[in-house]
Amino acid sequence: xxxxxxHDWPQDEAAALRIQDGLRGLVDLEGPGPREPLTxxxxxxxxxxxxxxxxxxxxxxxxxxxxxxxxxxxxMETAVGDVSFPYVPGLFAFRxxxxxxxxxxxxxxxxxxxxxxxxxxxxxxxxxxxxxxxVLTGLPAVGVAKNPFIGTYEGLxxxxxxxxxxxxxxxxxxxxxxxxxxxxxxxxxxxxxIDLDTACHHVLxxxxxxxxxxxTRLADRLCRDVLxxx
DNA sequence: GCGACAG
DNA sequence: ATCTTGTCGC
Numbered sequence: 001x002x003x004x005x006x007h008d009w010p011q012d013e014a015a016a017l018r019i020q021d022g023l024r025g026l027v028d029l030e031g032p033g034p035r036e037p038l039t040x041x042x043x044x045x046x047x048x049x050x051x052x053x054x055x056x057x058x059x060x061x062x063x064x065x066x067x068x069x070x071x072x073x074x075x076m077e078t079a080v081g082d083v084s085f086p087y088v089p090g091l092f093a094f095r096x097x098x099x100x101x102x103x104x105x106x107x108x109x110x111x112x113x114x115x116x117x118x119x120x121x122x123x124x125x126x127x128x129x130x131x132x133x134x135v136l137t138g139l140p141a142v143g144v145a146k147n148p149f150i151g152t153y154e155g156l157x158x159x160x161x162x163x164x165x166x167x168x169x170x171x172x173x174x175x176x177x178x179x180x181x182x183x184x185x186x187x188x189x190x191x192x193x194i195d196l197d198t199a200c201h202h203v204l205x206x207x208x209x210x211x212x213x214x215x216t217r218l219a220d221r222l223c224r225d226v227l228x229x230x
Numbered sequence: 231g232c233g234a235c236a237g
Numbered sequence: 238a239t240c241t242t243g244t245c246g247c
Contacts, residue, residue, distance in 0.1 A: 044237095045237075045238085046238075046239095047237085047238050047239070048239090049239090057238090059238095087236095087237070087238080088235095089234085089235040089236070089237095090235080090236085092236055092237060093236095095237075095238095096237075117236085117237070118236045118237065119236050122236085123236080124235095128236070129236075129237085143236085145236050145237090146236080146237085147235095147236065147237090148236085149235070149236045150235090150236090187236085
């Protein structure tokens, strides 16, 4: 698929904040997004030991595309690179996006939906990784985080499918969604071009057996393997 | 001011 | 994220 990494990639926090400021208005919150996507892609990144005096980290990204109906892999690509941007809560995307996009652009066909490893709107400035990737690719994107970042919730049931709104101030920024009975929930938030209901529907559909979507699990294994071989 | 803080 | 063995449970 055709997509490029902006060549004005920030090198410091101030620049990164300006980028988020300029891009956050481009997020499509309308949706409803794809009701019956043909394909769903999972994206993840793995980090290796530092190099060059601890200034640069080795990183491998993977994207795994599944047939949305059968959850069978139909395509997958990887990319390796170096990360120089430091880990700063809220600016997380600036570390992973370049390599993730490098892997994504190798796909012959664009997926119908992107399931990202991280937050979407559940972000202090409402522009987490999933929003950022969605805006840059123009594809529907959902944030599926393993841990909450901002927002609180209460009264979450123990059954698969139970959920509770993630609230920050007076806004609902996402949902804590239980994908498996008695297992810690995942935190779902809209990334781009899809609404929360539809997003949670697809997350649940892609996670029939484990806590995380099958696409994410496969991407996780793949990028780790690639990093080891790199 | 202090602590918390996606991956 | 990553550093890391065994171990309890289905």
